[in-house]
Amino acid sequence: MLFKSYLLTLGLCLSATAQTPAPVTDNNIPSVIYQATLLDKDNTTVRGQVTTYGTADKVGVKVHVEFSGVPDGEALSYHIHAKPVPEDGNCYLTAKHLDPYNRTDTPPCDIKHPETCEVGDMSGKHSPVWAPCGQKFKASYTDYFISNVPGDDAFFGDLSVVVHAADGSRLNCGNFVESRSEFGEGVDALLDHFGH
Ligand SMILES: *[C@@H]1O[C@H](CO)[C@@H](O)[C@H](O)[C@H]1NC(C)=O
Ligand SMILES: *[C@@H]1O[C@H](CO)[C@@H](O)[C@H](O)[C@H]1NC(C)=O
Numbered sequence: 019m020l021f022k023s024y025l026l027t028l029g030l031c032l033s034a035t036a037q038t039p040a041p042v043t044d045n046n047i048p049s050v051i052y053q054a055t056l057l058d059k060d061n062t063t064v065r066g067q068v069t070t071y072g073t074a075d076k077v078g079v080k081v082h083v084e085f086s087g088v089p090d091g092e093a094l095s096y097h098i099h100a101k102p103v104p105e106d107g108n109c110y111l112t113a114k115h116l117d118p119y120n121r122t123d124t125p126p127c128d129i130k131h132p133e134t135c136e137v138g139d140m141s142g143k144h145s146p147v148w149a150p151c152g153q154k155f156k157a158s159y160t161d162y163f164i165s166n167v168p169g170d171d172a173f174f175g176d177l178s179v180v181v182h183a184a185d186g187s188r189l190n191c192g193n194f195v196e197s198r199s200e201f202g203e204g205v206d207a208l209l210d211h212f213g214h
């Protein structure tokens with residue numbers, strides 16, 4: 019205990035859990051944007067995008083999520099999956115979650131300890147998808163464990179997003195594609211441009 023308090027007074031952080039924590043990504047590319055757009059499918063109303071932005075300090079990746087057509091009264095989950103969606107749009111061919119540290123999805127992600135969750139478990143780390151009837155689900159957050167650097171263990175830019183019903187079935191999915199920011203520096207530059 020003394021040792022731990024000593025470290026804390028030095029401003030260091032210790033994890034209290036047994037699971038090996040995912041490292042914070044601190045070398046992300048500021049100017050890169052990756053966006054995944056859900057497919058047009060005729061057996062689900064769920065549509066939308068997950069857009070990611072590098073930031074000037076390179077620590078973590080900013081994520082903006084907008085999903086419409088969320089079934090009334092349901093809370094959906096969504097993840098980054100380990101393979102892209104193939105040409106035929108089959109969300110079941112995207113393998114499991116992005117999980118470079120082999121944690122698996124058991125036990126479930128604890129939102130209070132996101133560093134111990136599967137890297138791809140976005141709803142586990144940041145809350146599930148819910149919206150009042152007729153409204154969109156919107157969320158913006160920084161994810162400290164995904165990476166927009168090709169070749170990094172936690173790189174997601176060539177992978178997919180899958181949205182699931184409560185029973186785990188796969189409602190919709192889409193692949194990330196890269197778009198360079200026309201303002202050069204990801205979300206910070208965008209916000210500066212619009213005077214925020
Ligand atoms: C996770 O499992 C894969 C496949 O078995 C293996 O190649 C990889 O080295 C493992 N990674 C870690 C961090 O244990
Ligand atoms: C939607 O249709 C596809 C292709 O027929 C099927 O694989 C999938 O299970 C369906 N999804 C739902 C939620 O019914």
Ligand SMILES: [Cu+2]
Nearest residue numbers: 096097180182
């Ligand atoms: Cu999933």
